[in-house]
Amino acid sequence: MLEAASPLRQRGSVLMKRINQIEPWLGDEEKQELASVIESGWFTEAQKTREFERFFAEYVGSEYAIAVNHGTVSLTIACMALDIGPGDEVIIPDFTMIASPNAVRLAGATPVMVDISRKTLCIDIAAAEAAITPRTKAIMPVLLNGRHPDMGTLKVLARKHGLSLVEDAAQALGSRSTGKHLGVFGEIGSFSFSTPKIITTGQGGMLVTHDAGLYEKMMKLKDFGRRQKGEDIHIMMGYNFKFTEFQAAVGMAQMRKLDWRVQRKKDMFRLYRVLLDGIPRVTFMETDLDDTSPWFVDVLVEGEARDALMEHLKERGIGTRPFYPPIHAQAPYAHIKGHFPICDSVCGQGLWLPSSSFLSDDDIARVCDEIKCFFR
Numbered sequence: 001m002l003e004a005a006s007p008l009r010q011r012g013s014v015l016m017k018r019i020n021q022i023e024p025w026l027g028d029e030e031k032q033e034l035a036s037v038i039e040s041g042w043f044t045e046a047q048k049t050r051e052f053e054r055f056f057a058e059y060v061g062s063e064y065a066i067a068v069n070h071g072t073v074s075l076t077i078a079c080m081a082l083d084i085g086p087g088d089e090v091i092i093p094d095f096t097m098i099a100s101p102n103a104v105r106l107a108g109a110t111p112v113m114v115d116i117s118r119k120t121l122c123i124d125i126a127a128a129e130a131a132i133t134p135r136t137k138a139i140m141p142v143l144l145n146g147r148h149p150d151m152g153t154l155k156v157l158a159r160k161h162g163l164s165l166v167e168d169a170a171q172a173l174g175s176r177s178t179g180k181h182l183g184v185f186g187e188i189g190s191f192s193f194s195t196p197k198i199i200t201t202g203q204g205g206m207l208v209t210h211d212a213g214l215y216e217k218m219m220k221l222k223d224f225g226r227r228q229k230g231e232d233i234h235i236m237m238g239y240n241f242k243f244t245e246f247q248a249a250v251g252m253a254q255m256r257k258l259d260w261r262v263q264r265k266k267d268m269f270r271l272y273r274v275l276l277d278g279i280p281r282v283t284f285m286e287t288d289l290d291d292t293s294p295w296f297v298d299v300l301v302e303g304e305a306r307d308a309l310m311e312h313l314k315e316r317g318i319g320t321r322p323f324y325p326p327i328h329a330q331a332p333y334a335h336i337k338g339h340f341p342i343c344d345s346v347c348g349q350g351l352w353l354p355s356s357s358f359l360s361d362d363d364i365a366r367v368c369d370e371i372k373c374f375f376r
């Protein structure tokens with residue numbers, strides 16, 4: 001259970017509300033939706049899941065959407081649907097949650113890590129091009145924190161080399177590039193509804209595609225390769241990656257709140273930027289808030305100060321989270337050779353500040369006051 005359950009904390013004589021780095025936010029609407037599923041008497045994915053998939057496809061502007069049990073297996077399903085497996089390579093940025101390369105490994109293929117761009121914190125397109133080999137089957141840009149590389153250039157590069165584009169949009173729900181929702185530029189896009197995301201179904205993932213053939217294949221991959229729902233004739237290899245009606249119920253209620261949250265995340269980012277202006281050792285990424293909805297408010301803290309700042313905030317009841325270490329620095333990928341200077345530098349400085357959608361402006365002001373206090 002998240003620490004939200006104990007909101008008050010004693011500090012000196014003042015009762016301080018604990019501010020976690022991120023918390024989910026569910027309410028009566030989710031309870032009512034869940035009750036309707038319990039009363040329906042059927043819980044494995046069915047009508048409510050189809051409704052959620054349609055709603056989602058419409059929201060992101062995709063032809064099809066397929067709900068699956070999480071945003072890691074969704075990337076594995078994407079690889080399987082594109083016949084990516086043993087002997088094949090997928091190019092991935094070195095700065096991502098470990099799920100991205102792990103999902104490729106689960107499909108039997110090899111993730112090839114490349115450095116990121118300092119401007120977007122997303123894949124460096126020139127580095128991706130340099131990493132293409134005869135074994136490369138796909139590029140997997142990770143749309144980290146709602147930001148994106150130049151999607152047009154990436155698409156042209158993929159086309160030129162006959163590669164698929166699988167977008168890891170786990171952190172990009174509500175974010176766009178020149179007005180078009182992220183996740184719909186390539187063959188397949190993948191989203192996550194894990195508990196910290198902008199909306200959650202506890203666990204959950206969504207695949208989107210414009211391609212009817214890929215849609216049919218992914219629907220079968222997640223349901224034991226069944227020819228049709230409700231019958232036990234299996235026409236291809238498939239697994240159980242299905243959703244539940246409970247998740248779809250929560251997802252529907254959460255989707256109705258998404259537009260408000262997208263705006264709130266943008267407003268929160270702006271407020272942090274204003275309040276922390278003038279602290280020379282804290283810098284914000286250049287962020288186009290027309291398109292980008294930063295799921296987490298992220299800053300770079302220069303020098304060795306980041307970990308001490310985290311400790312200072314922790315002692316004052318404020319949670320933060322350091323950026324993921326580079327993938328090549330994680331134990332399962334220690335064998336990876338390469339040169340990732342931007343990733344190495346950014347990952348050592350990056351900090352995610354409290355970003356729950358329900359934080360008030362006063363909460364944010366308190367976090368910023370404590371940061372200023374640390375640097376004084």
Ligand SMILES: Cc1ncc(COP(=O)(O)O)c(C=O)c1O
Nearest residue numbers: 070071072097099170192193194
């Ligand atoms: C970039 C990225 N990809 C994939 C995932 C995996 O999603 P899930 O936790 O739903 O499996 C995450 C989850 O945080 C993520 O941030």
